[in-house]
Amino acid sequence: MNISEVVNAAHEAGVKLIRFEYCDVSGVARTKAVHVAQLEHKLLEGVSLTRAQMSINLLEQMIPIDGFEPIGEIRLVPDPSTFTVLPWAPGSASVLCDQLGHDRLNWGACGRSYLKDMIQRAAGHGIQVQATFENEWYLATEVDGEYIPFDLHDHTPVYSAIGHDLNNDLMIETVDALEAQGIEVEAAINEYGAGQQEISIRHSGALTAADNQMKFRDTVRGVALRRGLLASFAPKPYPDQIGSGAHLHFSLWDLAGKKSLLYDRDAEGGLSKLGRHFIAGVAEHLPALVALTTPSYNSSRRLKPNAWASATTAWGFDNKEAALRVCSPFFQREEQSYNIEFKTSDASANPYLSLGAIIAAGLDGIERELDPGDPSEHDPAYLSAEDLRRGKVRPLPTSMSAALDELEADDFLLGTLGDLLSRCYVGVRRSEAEAFAAESQDFEIRNHFYRF
Incomplete structure (x- = not known):
């Protein structure tokens, strides 16, 4: 859509306020709303935003970082193609934005x-x-300051008809709201945890995938709130329940989108040589990557052995305990459905940073022709020392601070982020690690539960 098409669509839908949305380094979706009467010129010139806004952490504290003082402004310049009317918020729509300087370039x-x-x-x-x-x-639901899972007293079984019945109307409304925004839903299930849900949506180009992640979180939260419920994307909102991931599925194609570069029918497991190099690059940088893909203080509670979330750099074919799972393809759609699931990913991440860093790491593996080692054929927690060596399996950082140490030691990844963004990211995340380390578990849960 171009600017005039967006303006016409907004008027036809009776939209009054349009949210100009972006994601900060703490993974929080933030927005400034524009009245429809101002929409046409704001779509072109953008909305003002202080440079200091990007230095605000998860606890709403502004962290002093050089270049992020409340002096000088940037612009939230929307991508008109991301315009969507919000089905759960009458009279409202949104556009996703780039942050640009006055020269119309990335600041x-x-x-x-x-x-x-x-x-x-x-x-x-x-x-x-x-x-x-x-x-x-x-x-x-929130009762007297406590977050109570929305479930039956004895907990509905995973993948159960009972669980689907309990949330049928809500999930149908959520699916309808996603589809109304052009997001294609593939599956919906009730998950292992009490009150835990999952929806899978169709793949797209990398930028659209990250945009869809922003829209997805907004939609799920918004629809649930209309029904008096809270939807928490926190990685581990209940310490005694299974964690919540935002597993990233990706595949590699030629520029025409016609031929899979990941799939080779004659190779072991169907994985191409280029695909092995890409996996090797991601695995090589994974201890640092987790500071971007599972980045919150709460994230490390999920990355444990035997939790289907991965605690190591292992990769393997259909290995649910590996960080990188090569998914088995579907009958007569082998090339089209061949993909890799990256499991050390959760919704506390800024999806643009996490996906961008994974791509960068994978390309580094291709450029250096890295070898990923042997695929793990068993749960890495039970592999012998020799199997771990052959698979080049290393443990992942077990805390937010340790992950940030790895990121700061990874010159390649920091280099892709650039000076300003890397200093902002590390500074803000360090402040969160220090703040949460000084507080109780209850403080941590309360300040992660409804942030993402």
Whole structure:
């Protein structure tokens, strides 16, 4: 859609307020709303935003970082193609934005621009990345300051008809709202945790995949709120329940989108040589990557052995305990359905930064022709020392601070982020790690439960 088409669509839908939305480095979706009467020129010139806004952490504290003082402004410049009327919010619509300087270029700390740059880097290798985020979340009510899972007293069984019946109307409304925004739903299930749900949506180009992740979270939260429920995308909102991931599924294609570069029918498991290099690059940088893909203080509670979330750099064919799972393809759609599931991913991440960094790491593996080692054929927690060595399996950081240490030691990944964005990201996330380390578990849960 172009600007005039967006303006016409907004008027035809009776929209009054249009949210100009972006994602900050803490993974929080933030927005400034514009009245429809101002929409036409704001779609062109953008909305003002102080540079300091990107230095605000998860606890709403502004962190002093050079270049992020409340002096000087940037612009939230929308991508008209992302315009959607919000089915759960009458009279409202949204557009997703790049953060640009007055020269109309990335000012240095725009996550969406970072992903665009990594997409261009991939295109230079003749690669188009297709991706989608597969989200899990908890439904809850708030009673006297406590978050109570929305479930039957004895907990509905996973993948059960009972569980579907309990939330049927809500899930249908959620699916309808996603489809109304052009997001194609593939599956919906009730998950293992009490009140935990999952919806899978169809893959798309990398930028659209990250945009869809923003829209997905907004939609699930908004529809649930209209029904008096909270939808929590926190990685581990209940310490005694299974965690919630936002598993990233991705595949590699030629620039025409016609031929899979990941699939080779004659190779072991169907995985191409280029695909092995890509996996090797992601695994090589994975200890640092988790600071971007599972980045919150709450995230490390999920990354444990035997939790189907991965606690190591292992990869394997249909191995649900591996960080990188090569998914078995479907009958007569082998090339089309062949993909890799990246499990060390959750919804506390800025999707533009997390997906962009994964692409960068994978391309580094291709450029250096890295070898990923042997695929793990069993749960890495039970592999012998020799099997771990052959698979190049290393443990992942067990805390937010340790993950940030790995990121700061990874010159390659920091280099892709650039000076301003890397300093902002590390500074803000360090402040969160220190703040939460000084507080109780209850404080941590309360300040993660409804942020993402």
